[in-house]
Amino acid sequence: xxxxxxxxxxxxxxxxxxxxxxxxxxxxxxxxxxxxxxxxxxxxxxxxxxxxxxxxxxxxxxxxxxxxxxxxxxxxxxxxxxxxxxxxxxxxxxxxxxxxxxxxxxxxxxxxxxxxxxxxxxxxxxxxxxxxxxxxxxxxxxxxxxxxxxxxxxxxxxxxxxxxxxxxxxxxxxxxxxxxxxxxxxxxxxxxxxxxxxxxxxxxxxxxxxxxxxxxxxxxxxxxxxxxxxxxxxxxxxxxxxxx
Amino acid sequence: xxxxxxxxxxxxxxxxxxxxxxxxxxxxxxxxxxxxxxxxxxxxxxxxxxxxxxxxxxxxxxxxxxxxxxxxxxxxxxxxxxxxxxxxxxxxxxxxxxxxxxxxxxxxxxxxxxxxxxxxxxxxxxxxxxxxxxxxxxxxxxxxxxxxxxxxxxxxxxxxxxxxxxxxxxxxxxxxxxxxxxxxxxxxxxxxxxxxxxxxxxxxxxxxxxxxxxxxxxxxxxx
Amino acid sequence: xxxxxxxxxxxxxxxxxxxxxxxxxxxxxxxxxxxxxxxxxxxxxxxxxxxxxxxxxxxxxxxxxxxxxxxxxxxxxxxxxxxxxxxxxxxxxxxxxxxxxxxxxxxxxxxxxxxxxxxxxxxxxxxxxxxxxxxxxxxxxxxxxxxxxxxxxxxxxxxxxxxxxxxxxxxxxxxxxxxxxxxxxxxxxxxxxxxxxxxxxxxxxxxxxxxxxxxxxxx
Ligand SMILES: Nc1ncnc2c1ncn2[C@@H]1O[C@H](COP(=O)(O)OP(=O)(O)OP(=O)(O)O)[C@@H](O)[C@H]1O
Ligand SMILES: [Mg+2]
Numbered sequence: 001x002x003x004x005x006x007x008x009x010x011x012x013x014x015x016x017x018x019x020x021x022x023x024x025x026x027x028x029x030x031x032x033x034x035x036x037x038x039x040x041x042x043x044x045x046x047x048x049x050x051x052x053x054x055x056x057x058x059x060x061x062x063x064x065x066x067x068x069x070x071x072x073x074x075x076x077x078x079x080x081x082x083x084x085x086x087x088x089x090x091x092x093x094x095x096x097x098x099x100x101x102x103x104x105x106x107x108x109x110x111x112x113x114x115x116x117x118x119x120x121x122x123x124x125x126x127x128x129x130x131x132x133x134x135x136x137x138x139x140x141x142x143x144x145x146x147x148x149x150x151x152x153x154x155x156x157x158x159x160x161x162x163x164x165x166x167x168x169x170x171x172x173x174x175x176x177x178x179x180x181x182x183x184x185x186x187x188x189x190x191x192x193x194x195x196x197x198x199x200x201x202x203x204x205x206x207x208x209x210x211x212x213x214x215x216x217x218x219x220x221x222x223x224x225x226x227x228x229x230x231x232x233x234x235x236x237x238x239x240x241x242x243x244x
Numbered sequence: 245x246x247x248x249x250x251x252x253x254x255x256x257x258x259x260x261x262x263x264x265x266x267x268x269x270x271x272x273x274x275x276x277x278x279x280x281x282x283x284x285x286x287x288x289x290x291x292x293x294x295x296x297x298x299x300x301x302x303x304x305x306x307x308x309x310x311x312x313x314x315x316x317x318x319x320x321x322x323x324x325x326x327x328x329x330x331x332x333x334x335x336x337x338x339x340x341x342x343x344x345x346x347x348x349x350x351x352x353x354x355x356x357x358x359x360x361x362x363x364x365x366x367x368x369x370x371x372x373x374x375x376x377x378x379x380x381x382x383x384x385x386x387x388x389x390x391x392x393x394x395x396x397x398x399x400x401x402x403x404x405x406x407x408x409x410x411x412x413x414x415x416x417x418x419x420x421x422x423x424x425x426x427x428x429x430x431x432x433x434x435x436x437x438x439x440x441x442x443x444x445x446x447x448x449x450x451x452x453x454x455x456x457x458x459x460x461x462x463x464x465x466x467x
Numbered sequence: 468x469x470x471x472x473x474x475x476x477x478x479x480x481x482x483x484x485x486x487x488x489x490x491x492x493x494x495x496x497x498x499x500x501x502x503x504x505x506x507x508x509x510x511x512x513x514x515x516x517x518x519x520x521x522x523x524x525x526x527x528x529x530x531x532x533x534x535x536x537x538x539x540x541x542x543x544x545x546x547x548x549x550x551x552x553x554x555x556x557x558x559x560x561x562x563x564x565x566x567x568x569x570x571x572x573x574x575x576x577x578x579x580x581x582x583x584x585x586x587x588x589x590x591x592x593x594x595x596x597x598x599x600x601x602x603x604x605x606x607x608x609x610x611x612x613x614x615x616x617x618x619x620x621x622x623x624x625x626x627x628x629x630x631x632x633x634x635x636x637x638x639x640x641x642x643x644x645x646x647x648x649x650x651x652x653x654x655x656x657x658x659x660x661x662x663x664x665x666x667x668x669x670x671x672x673x674x675x676x677x678x679x680x681x682x683x684x685x686x
Contacts, residue, residue: 050370071374078372089367093385093463103371106381135463148367155371247545310619310665311658312626314637319658322650400529407531411630418533431541439534446529 001064003028003159003190004049004081009058011044018044020214021058026159031191033201033222036211037237042194045211046161049192050083063158075107082152086164088144090136096123096147097132100154107155115154122150126180142173146180159190166197198241202226210234251437253428257420264420265441267334271416272403272449274338279345279402280395284384286350291357292379301350308347314408316340321412337409337416345402352394356387389461396453400446407442417441471647477656483639484660490635491622491664493557498564498621499614505569510576512594520569527566533627535559540631556628564621571617575610576602612679616672619665626661636660 002025011019018041026032034042047053049060051067051074060067062080067073091099100119104110110118123129126146136144145165152160162181166174178200185191185204195201201208201222208225210218212233218225229235289301308316320343321336331339360383368378388395410419421438425431505523508516527535539562540555579602587601629638640657644650 052366052369074369075372075374078370083366083370085363085367085370087361087363089361089363091364091367091382091386093389093461102381103368103373106377107372137463151371306666306669307658307662310623310669311661312623312637314626314629315640315654315658315661318637318640318650319654322644323654324651326649326651404529404531407533408627408630410533418531421534421537425541432538432545435534435537435541439530439538442531442534443526443529 002026003030003063004192005059005061006045006049007059007061009045009048009060010056011041011048011053012056018214019048019055022214022216024209024216024219026190026192028158029188029190030207031185031205032193032207032209033205034192034194034209034211035196035198035201035237036217040211041214042211043163046083046163046192046194050081050161051077052083079107079155080157081159081161082155082157083161084145084148084152084163084165086167088136088141088148088168090144090147090151092136095133095135096128096139096150099136099147100151103151104154118154119150122154123147125153125183126150127176140173141169142176145169145177149177149180149184153184159192160184162191162193162195164194164196166195196241198226198238210237212237249433250430251433253424253430253433254437257424257428260420260423261417261438261441264415264417264438265445267414267419268403268406268416268445271334271337271341271406271409271414272399275341275345275402275406276399278338278342280349280353280399282342282346283349283353286346287353287357287387288379290350290354292375305347305350308344309351313340313344313405314411316344317408317412333409333412333414336412337406337414340409341402341406344405345398348398348402349395352391352398353387355394356389356391357383359390360387385460389457392453392457392461396450396457399453400449403449404442404446417445471643471649473652476643476647476649476653479643480636480639480653480656480660483634484636484664486633486635487622487625487637487661488664490553490556490560490625490628490633491618494560494564494625495618495621497557497561498568501561501565502568502572505565506572506576509569509573510598524566524570527563528570532559532563532624533630535563536627536631552628552631552633555631556625556633560621560624560628563624564617567617567620568614571613572606572610575606575613578609579605608679612672612676615668615675619668619672622665622668623661 004024004026006022006024009019009022010017022045024032034045036042044053048055049062049067051069054069055067062077065073065076065080067077090096091102094102097116097119100122101112101115104115104118105112120129120132123132126149128143128146128150131139131143131147136147139147149160165181166177169177174197178197181191181193182204205222207219208222209216210225218229218231218234225234226238229238286301286305289297317336317340320340321331321333324331364382364386365375365378368382369375373381406416407418409416410422413419417438421434425434428434505520509520511517536555536559539559540550540552543550543555543558583601583605584597587597592600625635626637629635629641632638634642636657640653644653647653
């Protein structure tokens with residue numbers, strides 16, 4: 001059974017239907033890239049999977065547990081999938097280490113010492129073991145994003161959702177974050193990532209999803225999607241990417 | 245002007261003033277602690293809390309902000325006993341200050357909460373924290389940091405405003421001044437001295453609040 | 468013993484409330500005029516004037532209004548005059564109001580963007596012309612909501628004049644309480660009358676503020 005099963009998901013904001021019936025299954029250990037034009041609904045889809053937006057129709061199952069809008073189910077879901085944001089969203093009043101410790105202690109009631117040990121391991125894993133006591137405003141964007149990854153990992157999720165996690169970074173900082181993601185992928189983490197890094201998607205991802213106007217327009221392995229686009233929309237989208 | 249200032253009474257009356265000073269400081273400390281706590285509760289209710297609780301909080305805040313502290317104090321000290329609630333002068337004074345600061349600080353803190361970037365709430369949620377846990381651990385401290393200068397000013401205003409508790413015979417600095425002038429008939433000197441005391445107290449309080457701010461908020465706020 | 472109906476109580480309070488209104492108006496207008504004079508010094512070029520106003524503000528914002536009332540009352544008494552309470556009350560409230568208004572208005576003047584100064588200077592305007600034609604007209608728009616908002620503080624501030632014996636709404640409350648022994652009702656009514664005076668001011672300040680923000684966003 002798939003780890004994440006998205007079935008006929010519809011989402012509307014007011015009168016605008018942003019997701020018009022999405023079907024997508026993500027296997028355990030699979031790395032899925034989501035590409036598409038601005039406004040095609042990529043972020044909305046990820047946010048639905050994390051329960052940050054409530055779906056209007058269809059269903060989302062993560063590891064057999066259904067997404068239901070009540071505190072208990074949402075908490076169970078979010079313990080299974082972590083999310084990394086474009087703007088990092090680190091907690092500015094806490095050091096990097098404390099950022100990673102907080103949710104373990106608050107949500108899982110992990111004792112401080114264990115939470116700290118976990119935080120150190122996770123920061124080490126993203127190459128920031130020496131930044132435990134640094135505050136977010138003392139870190140570069142790339143470092144902040146890596147702390148955010150460590151923070152999500154510390155909850156030991158089964159899957160990570162990444163929404164354009166390198167888009168807010170200066171170009172020279174993009175690679176340090178992508179390197180971390182690549183390692184996660186190699187370690188078998190399940191990843192759903194919205195990205196504009198086409199080269200990265202091609203190298204690292206198992207499947208690429210092209211979204212267009214709230215629908216999964218094309219889906220397939222990267223060689224196919226990039227090498228042999230079947231629809232004019234995808235061709236046009238990829239063409240625009242090359243120019244950039 | 246031939247008036248001669250006479251401060252010879254200080255030798256005899258300084259303990260009265262000292263006692264008043266201690267009372268004013270106590271009132272301010274307790275009033276601030278509980279008043280800000282009440283303010284946080286109100287701010288939480290109005291910006292994140294259950295909807296049905298919001299109208300009563302709005303009514304409380306509007307009522308307090310649009311009536312004089314003196315009348316609130318009289319209502320509590322003279323009015324409530326007719327409902328069977330008995331209080332000492334000090335307790336009534338503290339209660340009035342808490343209720344007063346609660347309303348003002350609630351509005352100030354609410355502004356701080358509402359300036360929180362949405363991403364902070366979402367980050368908390370994505371880490372499986374409940375809305376309240378996110379408020380408590382993620383939102384509150386930076387929100388307080390944002391409005392700390394305004395909150396500090398309000399606390400100083402409440403401290404200075406506490407001088408009217410002398411009117412229900414709570415024995416604060418102003419009470420001491422009234423007492424001394426009634427005994428010595430050196431009214432101007434007595435009020436002049438205690439006014440200076442308030443001025444120093446206000447300066448010290450501002451410094452202290454700055455220190456508390458540095459302790460609570462080691463880092464610059466985001467945005 | 469006389470008995471008082473609710474109407475008797477209310478009528479007495481409302482009669483006294485006239486004095487609250489009058490004293491508020493006098494304090495606000497007087498404080499506003501004095502505040503303008505202080506503002507002139509505060510944003511002027513003379514260093515001495517700036518320091519004087521800073522000290523003035525520090526003094527009046529750093530001490531209780533009640534103490535200022537006492538000092539006005541007994542201070543004027545030092546000149547050998549038999550000081551009527553209304554005089555001391557009006558004087559202290561005017562001085563106190565001015566101290567707050569000048570600070571509010573200074574903030575408004577400073578909020579006018581730096582670029583406005585530079586643009587007007589580049590057009591060859593002198594300091595006075597810049598103020599008169601560019602800065603103040605903009606600052607006034609920003610200043611209206613907080614100024615209206617502060618008027619609420621003035622109305623509430625007048626309550627303290629009861630303590631030096633000026634008979635207004637609060638004093639009437641005490642007098643009526645002593646006659647009726649119904650503090651709960653009387654102070655409740657007093658509070659409601661103050662609320663009726665202050666709340667419209669608070670609300671209009673909020674509405675004006677919102678309008679201003681909307682206008683600014685559309686720029
Ligand atoms: N909270 C919201 N309220 C109303 N409309 C929204 C909301 N969030 C998103 N939308 C709309 O939904 C559509 C899809 O938005 P979404 O953020 O999912 O697009 P996206 O594919 O992530 O685009 P981008 O590449 O720019 O991030 C857009 O038209 C957007 O304006
Ligand atoms: Mg997006």
